Amino acid sequence: MAHVKRLFERQVAQATKATGEVDLELLGRLVVSAYEQADRDRKRAHRSTAQMADELADLKRRLERQVEERDAALRDRKAKQAEEKLRLDAALNHMSHGLLMFDADSRMVVCNRRYLELYRLSPERVRPGISLEELLLARAEVRTFIGDPTSHALSLRAKIATRDNYSRMVELPDGRTISIVSRPTESGGWVVTHEDVSDRRRAEKKIAHMAHHDALTDLPNRVLYRERLAEALATLNAGERLAVFYLDLDSFKTVNDTLGHQIGDELLKIVADRLRGCIGESATVARVGGDEFALILPRVVHLNDAALLAQKICETIREPFELSGQTMTTDTSIGIAIAPDDGTAPDDLLKSADMALYGAKSDGRGTFRFFEPTMDSRVKTRRALEIALRNALVAGEFELHYQPIMNLSDNSISCCEALIRWNHPERGLLPPGEFIPIAEETGLIVPIGEWVLRRACADAASWPEDVKVAVNLSSIQTMNLNLMPVVIGTLAASGLPANRLELEITETVMMQNTEATLATLYRLRELGVKISLDDFGTGFSSLSYLLRFPFDKLKIDRSFVADLSQDDDALAIVRAITSMAKSLRMITTAEGVETQEQLDHIRRLGCAEVQGFYIGKPQRREEIARLLAASTSRQARQA
Numbered sequence: 001m002a003h004v005k006r007l008f009e010r011q012v013a014q015a016t017k018a019t020g021e022v023d024l025e026l027l028g029r030l031v032v033s034a035y036e037q038a039d040r041d042r043k044r045a046h047r048s049t050a051q052m053a054d055e056l057a058d059l060k061r062r063l064e065r066q067v068e069e070r071d072a073a074l075r076d077r078k079a080k081q082a083e084e085k086l087r088l089d090a091a092l093n094h095m096s097h098g099l100l101m102f103d104a105d106s107r108m109v110v111c112n113r114r115y116l117e118l119y120r121l122s123p124e125r126v127r128p129g130i131s132l133e134e135l136l137l138a139r140a141e142v143r144t145f146i147g148d149p150t151s152h153a154l155s156l157r158a159k160i161a162t163r164d165n166y167s168r169m170v171e172l173p174d175g176r177t178i179s180i181v182s183r184p185t186e187s188g189g190w191v192v193t194h195e196d197v198s199d200r201r202r203a204e205k206k207i208a209h210m211a212h213h214d215a216l217t218d219l220p221n222r223v224l225y226r227e228r229l230a231e232a233l234a235t236l237n238a239g240e241r242l243a244v245f246y247l248d249l250d251s252f253k254t255v256n257d258t259l260g261h262q263i264g265d266e267l268l269k270i271v272a273d274r275l276r277g278c279i280g281e282s283a284t285v286a287r288v289g290g291d292e293f294a295l296i297l298p299r300v301v302h303l304n305d306a307a308l309l310a311q312k313i314c315e316t317i318r319e320p321f322e323l324s325g326q327t328m329t330t331d332t333s334i335g336i337a338i339a340p341d342d343g344t345a346p347d348d349l350l351k352s353a354d355m356a357l358y359g360a361k362s363d364g365r366g367t368f369r370f371f372e373p374t375m376d377s378r379v380k381t382r383r384a385l386e387i388a389l390r391n392a393l394v395a396g397e398f399e400l401h402y403q404p405i406m407n408l409s410d411n412s413i414s415c416c417e418a419l420i421r422w423n424h425p426e427r428g429l430l431p432p433g434e435f436i437p438i439a440e441e442t443g444l445i446v447p448i449g450e451w452v453l454r455r456a457c458a459d460a461a462s463w464p465e466d467v468k469v470a471v472n473l474s475s476i477q478t479m480n481l482n483l484m485p486v487v488i489g490t491l492a493a494s495g496l497p498a499n500r501l502e503l504e505i506t507e508t509v510m511m512q513n514t515e516a517t518l519a520t521l522y523r524l525r526e527l528g529v530k531i532s533l534d535d536f537g538t539g540f541s542s543l544s545y546l547l548r549f550p551f552d553k554l555k556i557d558r559s560f561v562a563d564l565s566q567d568d569d570a571l572a573i574v575r576a577i578t579s580m581a582k583s584l585r586m587i588t589t590a591e592g593v594e595t596q597e598q599l600d601h602i603r604r605l606g607c608a609e610v611q612g613f614y615i616g617k618p619q620r621r622e623e624i625a626r627l628l629a630a631s632t633s634r635q636a637r638q639a
Helices: 002-015 024-093 113-118 132-141 149-161 198-212 222-234 252-259 261-278 303-318 346-362 375-395 436-442 445-460 475-479 483-494 507-511 514-527 542-548 558-562 568-583 596-605 621-638
Strands: 098-102 108-111 166-171 177-184 190-196 242-249 284-287 292-297 321-323 326-328 332-339 368-370 398-407 412-424 428-430 468-472 501-505 530-536 553-556 587-590 609-611
Touching: 002 024, 098 113, 113 190, 132 149, 149 177, 198 222, 222 242, 222 284, 222 292, 222 346, 242 252, 242 303, 242 346, 252 261, 261 284, 261 292, 261 303, 261 321, 292 303, 303 332, 303 368, 326 514, 332 346, 346 368, 346 375, 346 436, 375 412, 375 436, 375 445, 398 445, 398 621, 412 445, 412 609, 412 621, 436 445, 445 468, 445 475, 445 483, 468 530, 475 507, 475 514, 483 501, 483 514, 507 530, 507 542, 514 530, 553 568, 558 568, 558 596, 568 587, 568 596
Parallel strands: 332 368, 412 468, 468 501, 501 530, 530 553, 553 587, 587 609
Antiparallel strands: 098 108, 098 190, 166 177, 177 190, 242 292, 242 332, 284 292, 321 326, 398 412, 398 609, 412 428
């Protein structure tokens, strides 16, 4: 108000003339101008205030947006942190490794779920902040730690103090293997990972085992056998000896070929078990090939120790096998080398034992032989013979000789036995004893046996109708599933009646694969083929075979006939066989008759037929044909 008064006084002074009169018109203008200026000032102030208010409002809005943005960013950051924490927790708790983190004071900071699972710990018992000793004590309570927690913790701290990575393998009381790796952190603590490597260790052990053991029998393989042999030789003291055995199964190839590899594998597994049972803990037995096994017998004091073990093995392997419901037998041949006598290096000893094995096979198989220096040349000869034998059939080097069998009722020739001979290109005419064992071992006996059967039937078809032909069958042939078709085809091709064919088998045949053998023999008999049991009385269970199969003929072994003049027991045996055969309606043939005295004994004992050099030696087919023709003419004249 004072301000307005002073303004008006100034305006009045401005409007007063020199005469002292007030110029009212001027005063009015001054007052109007003042009011207009005041109005302008008011409006300007109003505009400034409005602008300020707008600016304040805008500032408020910006501040509010900034606050909202900061709040949103904070919420996002918290959400991301929570998400990252969840991910970290998920990662930690789904690790295949157990994980621990300790601070510089040896207190646990982090423990994942896998660690708790590995050591059967509860989350309530193992919480962040517990000491290393407390953690080990918790494990001891659930029996996943053995030892003193305090001393073990001190040992771990000492290792961690070096600030180096530290790893170890721990075997838990329950048999698991844990791999533990500790790594220091920059803060002075450390991180530890725990991995259950039990499966991996088992797999590694299995792989290592498989690399040194045979997959079928689980015996040591050739690699491990050689390593153990080298170790045994390296530790052999002066004056000490060890024996190396090398053995295989006789005619195993034929088992595979005729009965199948599954049966062959079963046989090998049983043989492996029997060999394990024959040796002591200090000895080693290994499978080094298909049907080949090797042994190491340490601390051989006397050679008889090795001989007794070899004999035991032969007898054990010879016992019957039950294979998929079938009963069969087999033999083994064994070669033995002695260190250091026969060599001091593994390869030399194995070579010597291998040569001794060939020597055992050459001597008839089913036996054992010690290495001898002269065996080298014998082995080479035998191997050369085996190679030549493979070509002999194709080259037409075989021929048949026939030995007559006489019927004692009328002294006529009732049958002729076919006997194979080999015209060796260098060694001349070889008897079957020199090559048939090799043929059986290599499986060549099957095609050779088929050739014998075809040739014998073809020759016999031209003989007198009352003369039969006898053909020997090996155990390998009787086990061959193709035997029946071969016999049927041969009879059809030759035109020989089935009742004029005699098939001779030995007791060994009956011991091997009994059920299948019997089935085959019965089918052959249904065809009309005659079945003879050769070398009767020399086997193990002769009488049991007679009960299981009705043979047409029993051929009494030559060993009994040779002793008839000097041995009353031989007379009694032949008499008993003859009497038994008559009761069973079987013909008896005495083999090996070489003198008139033996023939007279055989007549008195009641045998139906005789065979031997006194009756006739084996002859070529042209010669036997002339002999049969002459016999037929003589009988016709006598009639």
